[in-house]
Amino acid sequence: MNHNDQLQIRQNTISQLFSDPVRLLAPMEGLTDPLMRQILTQIAADLGRPYDWSVSEFIRVTQHVLPAHVFYKYVPELRHDAKTACGTPIHLQLLGSEAQLMADNAAxxxxxxxxxxxxxxxxxxxxVNSHRGGSVLLDEPETMYQIISAVRQAVPDNIPVSAKIRLGYTDTSRMDDIRGAINDSGTDWLTIHARTKTQGYKPPAYWDKIQSFNALDIPVIANGEIWNAEHAQNCMTQAGTKHLMLGRGAVTRPDLIAQVDSNINDTGMMTALAWEDLITHQIKFLEGQAKTEVILVGRYKQWLAMLTKGYGEAKIVWDDMKREKNKAVIISALQASVG
Known part of the structure; x- marks a missing residue:
């Protein structure tokens, strides 16, 4: 296949991906690992509004091309056509500051x-930032350009390359330079978390500041502080884009994607997930794979603590189980919470 054919395939892929409003599950370090992706993408599929794709937790690139087992650890879906069991595609995310190393690992x-x-x-x-990775590079738009350009040149022409940014590092003063770097580098689409690094995850998100990036001739995806359908609508209006990436809100309310798009869900399927229906998925999580049961229970408690913001029943279980270490006891408590 020649260069032009591969370019045409990529352009067709992007046109198809963004022909309708896209809904993505965000990459969240230490949270949306393969097990959590499996659970959340399955719930979305069952509710009739599957995620268009999810992005993996970042894989850190430092000194060399990583061995295959590292990629499979973070993205075991690579062994299954890069899709979860329910068929949701998984895009692979890299983090690093050395353009050639990033390019070699991307290839x-x-x-x-x-x-x-x-x-x-x-x-x-x-x-991450202290080792010159992640959002600190927003103060180095030229480095951003070099990394994206190198990755774009290194991977086959038919493979899309995207970027995820914030509005800036300490402030938004470099937004024009960041936009220029994205524009010139060959990025196929852009996801923007509508806060600076300094603003962290503290409300509000500044969705309106995404608006200026729509001047780029690529799709723009908005992210940040979307906890319910009303937030989603406000975000799309203020950001001027119909495309959304859902993060912590999707973990707190696993049915968020269906709630956001309930107005276009004409399948007749349920769009809200009751606590009793979520029990099965929580048990599947607790029966998932982990190095040790202690780690698995710890990961589940992290999720349960977040679920308390979306479900009153979760608060009751959390109060009783937050110090419990026995998986079987927690499963029994979950089953009893709907009894």
């Missing part, structure tokens, strides 16, 4: 079956 990820490469310029974690 290898593509060889392993990644359907698209996403580049993280949004992570606000201090440990």
């Amino acid at each position: 290898y990820a593509a060889e392993l079956g990644a359907p698209a490469i996403d580049i993280n310029f949004g992570c606000p974690a201090k440990t």
